[in-house]
Amino acid sequence: xxxxxxxxxxxxxxxxxxxxxxxxxxxxxxxxxxxxxxxxxxxxxxxxxxxxxxxxxxxxxxxxxxxxxxxxxxxxxxxxxxxxxxxxxxxxxxxxxxxxxxxxxxxxxxxxxxxxxxxxxxxxxxxxxxxxxxxxxxxxxxxxxxxxxxxxxxxxxxxxxxxxxxxxxxxxxxxxxxxxxxxxxxxxxxxxxxxxxxxxxxxxxxxxxxxxxxxxxxxxxxxxxxxxxxxxxxxxxxxxxxxxxxxxxxxxxxxxxxxxxxxxxxxxxxxxxxxxxxxxxxxxxxxxxxxxxxxxxxxxxxxxx
Numbered sequence: 001x002x003x004x005x006x007x008x009x010x011x012x013x014x015x016x017x018x019x020x021x022x023x024x025x026x027x028x029x030x031x032x033x034x035x036x037x038x039x040x041x042x043x044x045x046x047x048x049x050x051x052x053x054x055x056x057x058x059x060x061x062x063x064x065x066x067x068x069x070x071x072x073x074x075x076x077x078x079x080x081x082x083x084x085x086x087x088x089x090x091x092x093x094x095x096x097x098x099x100x101x102x103x104x105x106x107x108x109x110x111x112x113x114x115x116x117x118x119x120x121x122x123x124x125x126x127x128x129x130x131x132x133x134x135x136x137x138x139x140x141x142x143x144x145x146x147x148x149x150x151x152x153x154x155x156x157x158x159x160x161x162x163x164x165x166x167x168x169x170x171x172x173x174x175x176x177x178x179x180x181x182x183x184x185x186x187x188x189x190x191x192x193x194x195x196x197x198x199x200x201x202x203x204x205x206x207x208x209x210x211x212x213x214x215x216x217x218x219x220x221x222x223x224x225x226x227x228x229x230x231x232x233x234x235x236x237x238x239x240x241x242x243x244x245x246x247x248x249x250x251x252x253x254x255x256x257x258x259x260x261x262x263x264x265x266x267x268x269x270x271x272x273x274x275x276x277x278x279x280x281x282x283x284x285x286x287x288x289x290x291x292x293x294x295x296x297x298x299x300x301x302x303x304x305x
Contacts, residue, residue: 005095009086009121011073020120027103027115032162034102035063038196038256039083041123041305043093044293049302050087050097051256051291053080055219057099063158064101068112072101074119084305086121096126096257102161129257130180135284137275138264139180141194141251143242144170148184148192148214157217167195181253183245183266186214191240197258199240200224202250202279206234220254223301227286230296233279250277252284259291260284 008020028034037060041050057076064072074082083097103109104118130139146169149156154163170182174195183199186192192214193199198221201208207228209221228235245251250272251263260283262276276284289295293302 003122003124005090005092005122005124007086007089009082011119012082014086014089020122022102022104022118025108026105027108027110028161030108031103031110032160032165033067033112033115034100034161035060035067036098036100036159036161039097039099040126040256040259040291041087041092041095041097042291042293042302044302044304046293046304048087048093048305049293050083050305052219052223052301053083053303055222057083059159059219060099060101063160064117066155066158067160069101069103069117070113072117072119079119079121080303082121083123084303086123087305090123092123092125094125095123098122100161126257129259130261134180134261135259135276138262138271140178140265141181141183141263141267142174142177142179143245143267144173144182144184146170146173146182146184148186150187151214156214159216171195181263185242186210188214188239189242190214191242191245194253194255197253197255197261199251199253199263201240201244201248202252202277203248205279206236207279208236208238208240208244210240211237218255220256220259223290223297224254224260224283224287226297227283227290231282231286245271248272250280252276252280260287
């Protein structure tokens, strides 16, 4: 999985990949003072379509305001158009999209008010984030020794770059231990989310997911909640304990990069049949149909390039 493309959009201009750089003394690089989004564009019968572009751009702007930027050089709508322009310039039918708002010059500072809000948008061919076999076979996960951020230590509803040191620590630990993904507990000891995905528990015909207080309110999560309702499943948003993961009939995670993937094992305990279960498979199928422009919600969720 590489991240190279032809052009990156930076502050209104398409810059050649190798020339799209920032100065070493940039506040965001030193202090994590940036916000970002992860978005995907999919090939459809009507051409490339960005999944839930409007919602992602609105959350990007919201994240910037939560972090503390007082003003931004572009609106959510303008950034959405810049995303389409960047995809077109790179000639992708499918790609991953990374917009970033970061604190730049003229000085290196912990005070956002003396820096400038800069914006960049990159696109590249990502492929399957958790591996080619993950869709059918699921992944192995581990409950991390690291705790998900306390909501009053940092802003957990914003995709702040600095927040992801927490995810980096957890993911690296789990992979070094031989797992594919990390599951983080919240400060109260309940299940929060994975390093980059929201998590769902299936028991019987009921699907459970963690309450939103300690997690990122994922756009893919919101999409799957809607799809689960369409499919007639009972949904419950409530605290989930670690041991409830072990006795689940099925577990699955979702996120822009991961899409919708089953967890087949947690802490060396096999979940259900040890691969994607029937409910997970139905949700996956409906989700992928939607991404490709053929689902019930495709007209409202797919922004054609």
